[in-house]
């Protein structure tokens with residue numbers, strides 16, 4: 154596949170003139186290395202993975218750093234987290250030099266914890282998720298956005314299977330002493346079946362025969378390695394008792410479909426998971442949109458004890474809220490907006506700036522149409538334009 158422009162490029166370019174170091178994190182195979190090498194073609198490139206290289210760097214970090222020509226891309230920094238202390242000293246020696254250290258790393262490694270804190274103000278941290286629909290318009294619910302899946306959709310099933318295996322073996326084992334990887338694999342399968350639901354750890358622990366703290370730890374791994382999105386409930390005090398449990402989604406709709414054993418469009422169309430998978434796709438597209446622009450997620454769901462539910466509440470700043478309902482249909486109906494209308498009425502005047510039903514229509518039929526007063530319907534391919542309105546208000 155020819156190089157496809159990443160939305161995050163703009164943010165990286167913006168940061169590189171102002172920060173001594175950049176760190177790109179994100180799930181495996183999301184395109185981190187490709188992005189940095191494409192954006193900084195003249196930078197030296199060092200992959201910190203080969204055991205010989207890693208051993209050399211650990212044994213004599215000063216000589217290693219002295220041998221580099223700056224700027225340099227240090228790929229897979231999590232393999233030598235001790236190097237951060239030396240980097241920091243060099244940066245503090247010449248704080249005026251910007252954009253010299255271009256790093257990638259997974260934040261799951263235990264020693265990576267605290268790195269970003271200790272490098273505060275010195276390193277700009279970014280998260281690169283798989284392609285969004287804005288970046289590659291051919292992404293589908295079934296395939297998701299991993300570049301390698303989009304490049305070879307015919308063998309997506311094989312790719313996902315080996316991704317899960319490699320991911321489990323490399324990343325998960327590196328973090329914890331999970332001896333029984335097959336239990337973790339079953340855990341992921343169970344989680345896939347809970348996508349779009351409120352997280353119930355006890356309910357997950359029981360069938361796997363593990364403790365609730367173990368489930369908490371495993372969820373932490375999946376979250377920090379960019380595999381799942383935990384969406385907290387929105388609560389601002391407006392006189393309603395609300396629910397506090399987060400909702401669970403997967404970052405990549407293709408991966409979760411694969412975990413559920415959904416292999417083709419026709420089984421997807423009749424699957425009981427179609428609704429939750431589509432909702433997850435919308436969650437992921439919103440998160441991608443925000444992270445690619447260096448913005449906080451600020452994504453919530455709403456549910457009160459009376460059962461009023463709205464899929465997504467996006468806090469766009471200035472106390473302005475965008476409400477979104479995801480409907481896995483190509484024909485949105487005014488009734489789909491009912492809970493948003495009720496929530497809007499329950500909130501202080503002008504708290505809700507916009508509201509939309511996002512439907513599963515094709516890209517050609519994604520354009521916004523009015524659904525009811527103050528509420529539009531649009532296809533998920535138009536979601537990015539909707540979110541962009543905040544950045545460039547009409």
Ligand SMILES: Nc1ncnc2c1ncn2[C@@H]1O[C@H](COP(=O)(O)OP(=O)(O)OP(=O)(O)O)[C@@H](O)[C@H]1O
Nearest residue numbers: 154155156157180181182183184185186187300301
């Ligand atoms: N912007 C892009 N356009 C086209 N193909 C891409 C792009 N980014 C990544 N790819 C392809 O996706 C694959 C994975 O990319 P890459 O190795 O950069 O990911 P990564 O996040 O560094 O993965 P890892 O976590 O394994 O280091 C490569 O085969 C690459 O060619």
Ligand SMILES: [Mg+2]
Nearest residue numbers: 185186187228
């Ligand atoms: Mg890489």
